Amino acid sequence: xxxxxxxxxxxxxxxxxxxxxxxxxxxxxxxxxxxxxxxxxxxxxxxxxxxxxxxxxxxxxxxxxxxxxxxxxxxxxxxxxxxxxxxxxxxxxxxxxxxxxxxxxxxxxxxxx
Amino acid sequence: xxxxxxxxxxxxxxxxxxxxxxxxxxxxxxxxxxxxxxxxxxxxxxxxxxxxxxxxxxxxxxxxxxxxxxxxxxxxxxxxxxxxxxxxxxxxxxxxxxxxxxxxxxxxxxxx
Numbered sequence: 001x002x003x004x005x006x007x008x009x010x011x012x013x014x015x016x017x018x019x020x021x022x023x024x025x026x027x028x029x030x031x032x033x034x035x036x037x038x039x040x041x042x043x044x045x046x047x048x049x050x051x052x053x054x055x056x057x058x059x060x061x062x063x064x065x066x067x068x069x070x071x072x073x074x075x076x077x078x079x080x081x082x083x084x085x086x087x088x089x090x091x092x093x094x095x096x097x098x099x100x101x102x103x104x105x106x107x108x109x110x111x112x113x
Numbered sequence: 114x115x116x117x118x119x120x121x122x123x124x125x126x127x128x129x130x131x132x133x134x135x136x137x138x139x140x141x142x143x144x145x146x147x148x149x150x151x152x153x154x155x156x157x158x159x160x161x162x163x164x165x166x167x168x169x170x171x172x173x174x175x176x177x178x179x180x181x182x183x184x185x186x187x188x189x190x191x192x193x194x195x196x197x198x199x200x201x202x203x204x205x206x207x208x209x210x211x212x213x214x215x216x217x218x219x220x221x222x223x224x225x
Contacts, residue, residue: 031211042119042202042215043157050211058212059114090156097209100145100164104156 002027004105006091012111013081021076021108023091029103030096032074033058034066036087037107043090049074050097081112115140117205119216127224132193134219136203137185143205143214146179146186151200151218160201161188193223 004025013019025032033048035058045058049068063085065077074093078085088109092102116139126132136146144165149157163170163177163186170177174193179186190197203216 033211033213035215040122040217042217043204044215045213048211048213056211059214097211100147100162100206100208101159102147102149102157102213104158106156 002103004091004093004103006089006105006108008108009106010109012113014113015082016080019078019081019110021078021089021091021110023074023076023105024072025074025091025093025103026072027093027095027103028071029093030071032068032091032093033102034064034074034076035090035092036060037090038087046076046089078110081110083112086110086112115143115205115207115212115214117203117214117216119203119219121219122217123220123222125222125224126193128193128195130193132188132190132197132221132223134188134201134203134221135185136187136205136216137183138205138214139184140205140207141181141184142207142210145206145208146177147204147206148175148177148188149202149204151202153199157202190221193221195223195225197221198223 034046035043047066091105147162151157176189206213
């Protein structure tokens, strides 16, 4: 089954404790991206990757890191989480730089105390 | 950067009525305009999209129109049903550049 898988789905953590949210897709998509969703603010792009070893900042990259060492994986790293990073996070992928439709993961709800 | 405004933020209609949601964007480099539906607790899913070289697209009860000159696009849902109740997001995407900017969402409620 074609899918985008995120882990963990739910996480409660404390300020400053490094965490990684993993994202994996099995559709051989070149493009992957991370978004955060907050009430009334829609989806805001954090980082995106056009292909392996190519990453770029979205609209809200502060406090986040990403890496793209393999085509299927695009982890989101919070080196020192803060309460303002409490949010619902979505990973998404699409075929390549010519296609637009995004396929979203199920989301990861993160709470930073 | 790109800025997308979406209106209204909430919309309530009677079953069978039509619903229209409008979005405006600022950057003429945006060339792909999808609409996503997000049900409560679920992921966003594409319902319809349009590219900048097309003015209108229809899929059964759903249609999207694009006015490139005015930089706005709209979602039209006809014969609404209770299962259409959800949050709808528009987006403006620069496909080759990788950037996607979403509207803030519209909560649509269809009353039986």
